[in-house]
Each structure stands twice: as C-alpha cells, then as structure tokens.
Amino acid sequence: MLRTINATRYVVPLREGGSLPAIVEGDDLGLYVVKFRGAGQGILALIAELIAGEIGRALGLRVPEIVFAEIDAALGRNEPDAEIRHLLKASAGLNLALDYLPGSVMFDPAARDAAAADEASMLVWFDAFAQNVDRTPRNANLLVWHRKLYPIDHGAALFFHHDWATMEAKIASPFKQIEQHVLLPWAKEIPQAGAAAREKLSDGVFERIAGAVPDAWLNAIPGNLSAAERRAGYVDFFKRRLEAAHIFEQEAMDARTRII
Ligand SMILES: Nc1ncnc2c1ncn2[C@@H]1O[C@H](COP(=O)(O)OP(=O)(O)O)[C@@H](O)[C@H]1O
Ligand SMILES: [Mg+2]
Known part of the structure; x- marks a missing residue:
C-alpha cells in the first residue's frame, strides 16, 4: 500500500x-x-x-x-x-x-496558533492511543501548512515495542504524559473523538498497517520472534488498547481540567 x-x-x-x-x-x-x-x-x-x-x-x-x-x-x-x-x-x-511540505512552520501556541476542537481532540486521542510523547509545546512535531495541521515525527510512539516483554502491562496504560500535549487546551471533544476513532479503526485496519512493515525491519528487532509473530503482536496490542480506550480518554479529560 x-x-x-x-x-x-x-x-x-x-x-x-x-x-x-x-x-x-x-x-x-x-x-x-x-x-x-x-x-x-x-x-x-x-x-x-x-x-x-x-x-x-x-x-x-x-x-x-x-x-x-x-x-x-x-x-x-x-x-x-x-x-x-x-x-x-x-x-x-x-x-x-x-x-516534504515546503514552507510549512511548526505549530506554536506562543505565536497564537490555535486548533479546532474536533481536530485537537482527535490528535490528543491518537497520541494517547499510540503512546506518543513527542507532541509537547517545546517540540510540537505538528506542521502548519496552508493553514492546516500536519502531524509528523512518530518515531517515539509505540514505546511498548522497546521492551516487548512488558507490552501486556502497557495495553491499559492511562498515558499520564498526555498532560504535556500541545493541543490539550483545545481538546474539549475527547468522547466524540473516541467515538469517531472506534468507527474508523478495526482489526482489518491494524492488520493492513502491520502488514506494510517490511520483514527485514521486523527481523532486525533484537530478540527471537519471527516477523509474523511481531506483526501479530502489534495487531493484538492495538486491538486491546482500543478496547481499553476509556482509560486513556478519562486520563486526557482529567488532565485537561487540571490545566484549563
Ligand atoms: N514532511 C515534512 N515537511 C517539512 N518539514 C519537515 C517534514 N518532516 C520533518 N520536517 C522538518 O524536519 C524536522 C525534523 O523532522 P522530525 O521528523 O521531527 O525528526 P526528528 O526525529 O529528528 O525530530 C522537523 O522538526 C521539521 O522542521
Ligand atoms: Mg521531531
């Protein structure tokens, strides 16, 4: 694909x-x-x-x-x-x-950049789901191009895959780091974002995406799991994290009430 x-x-x-x-x-x-x-x-x-x-x-x-x-x-x-x-x-x-998005600039709340509630809520939901710590005001990894938002740099997401053995414990993680999210102040529609996400994500979507990762990359991960086992591990993680989404959704809403 x-x-x-x-x-x-x-x-x-x-x-x-x-x-x-x-x-x-x-x-x-x-x-x-x-x-x-x-x-x-x-x-x-x-x-x-x-x-x-x-x-x-x-x-x-x-x-x-x-x-x-x-x-x-x-x-x-x-x-x-x-x-x-x-x-x-x-x-x-x-x-x-x-x-490459020529002429794009980094989203910067200090420069009065703002975001729409639905989009901010989906971005917060996404980063909590994927456990991405790299969307802070200091390092937003969010490009503004033609006045629209483009998320980039997801290399630090999925932190569970750095320690495959502890994956189980991370499925239901509330993801406390969401309090640092650059768009949290605008994310007042997290329940709606969660409902939309449940419509869009499915086992089939996770399988298609895991299927796009080259065997050679999966085989380069230290450890002795096969590429097929790694793919199945990713799919299983996302399926179960989606089932546990109410936990990180609540955490994000609580974190937002603390900061606004
Ligand atoms: N698709 C892109 N279009 C324009 N600029 C980009 C794009 N991707 C990255 N950049 C620029 O390059 C910088 C580094 O890229 P990034 O993906 O954030 O890598 P790093 O992991 O090194 O932070 C970004 O902060 C941004 O300024
Ligand atoms: Mg970056």
Whole structure:
C-alpha cells in the first residue's frame, strides 16, 4: 500500500532534528524527508513512524504521505560532510520518507496558533492511543501548512515495542504524559473523538498497517520472534488498547481540567 521511490539526490540535512533526517529528491521528482535506517534511533523508530503514522491517517489526520525510500550505496559517496557520508552508507537499502511540505512552520501556541476542537481532540486521542510523547509545546512535531495541521515525527510512539516483554502491562496504560500535549487546551471533544476513532479503526485496519512493515525491519528487532509473530503482536496490542480506550480518554479529560 505504500509507494517506493528511489532517492536520486541528497538535498540538505534538517539540522533541527535529532535523528539527522534530510530532504532527498526521489526518482518521481518529488522531495521527501527521509528518516534514515542507519540513524542512531535504529529500526524501531522507522517502524513506529510507519505504524503510528498510518494509524493517524486512518483516523483522518493529515499525516504527509509516507513512502519507502530506496537508497543506493553510491548516493552519499561525494558528500563533503563525513557524518552524512557515514549515515548514507549505513542506510543503503530501504528507508522511510515523508512527503516534504515546503514552507510549512511548526505549530506554536506562543505565536497564537490555535486548533479546532474536533481536530485537537482527535490528535490528543491518537497520541494517547499510540503512546506518543513527542507532541509537547517545546517540540510540537505538528506542521502548519496552508493553514492546516500536519502531524509528523512518530518515531517515539509505540514505546511498548522497546521492551516487548512488558507490552501486556502497557495495553491499559492511562498515558499520564498526555498532560504535556500541545493541543490539550483545545481538546474539549475527547468522547466524540473516541467515538469517531472506534468507527474508523478495526482489526482489518491494524492488520493492513502491520502488514506494510517490511520483514527485514521486523527481523532486525533484537530478540527471537519471527516477523509474523511481531506483526501479530502489534495487531493484538492495538486491538486491546482500543478496547481499553476509556482509560486513556478519562486520563486526557482529567488532565485537561487540571490545566484549563
Ligand atoms: N514532511 C515534512 N515537511 C517539512 N518539514 C519537515 C517534514 N518532516 C520533518 N520536517 C522538518 O524536519 C524536522 C525534523 O523532522 P522530525 O521528523 O521531527 O525528526 P526528528 O526525529 O529528528 O525530530 C522537523 O522538526 C521539521 O522542521
Ligand atoms: Mg521531531
């Protein structure tokens, strides 16, 4: 379901990002922000970016198109910067990329940016569901483009997959970190967002998304589970977290009453 592009040119690094993402041109002449497989965060960040990003899209959020980006070992050969050269060399093969939104700016409440209640509520619901801690006022990972909101950077979501053995305990987590969410002040329709999310998400949606993760990435996770077992684990986690959604919905509503 995801397209694959071949990277034809390394354009420029995005220095503000911790994982050294960069703008790269594809053989379809599009520009993409590539999250490199060889970056320090490792393969789990790419898997989270794909799975959480596609769940966000299934919820109707404007996640920029996600594609696979094939990087040839020769791409970085002439890069003057040694760090970039090494990163590209370590990333030969399949990487993940997002459609680049030129001229977008980061959502910033201090600059009087505001959000609609329904969209803010769905974004809060989504981040609590996917357990994404990376949507704080300091680091919103929410782009404003043509006056609309585009959530990016889901590499830190799904924190359960860093410790597969403790997954069980995290299914019903209230996700206390939601109190830091940049859109919480606007999220006054969390029950409605939850009802809409239950309409949109299903076993089939989770299976389709888990099915899009390449075997090679799942096999690169330390441990001895097969790719099929990992996929089934993700699907099972999301099914059961959806059943337990009332717990994190209540937490988000309580956190909101504390801050407004
Ligand atoms: N699709 C995109 N379009 C435009 N700019 C982007 C896009 N994705 C990321 N960026 C810019 O690059 C920065 C780093 O990307 P991000 O995905 O947040 O990576 P990191 O994990 O390093 O924080 C973002 O803060 C944003 O400024
Ligand atoms: Mg970021």
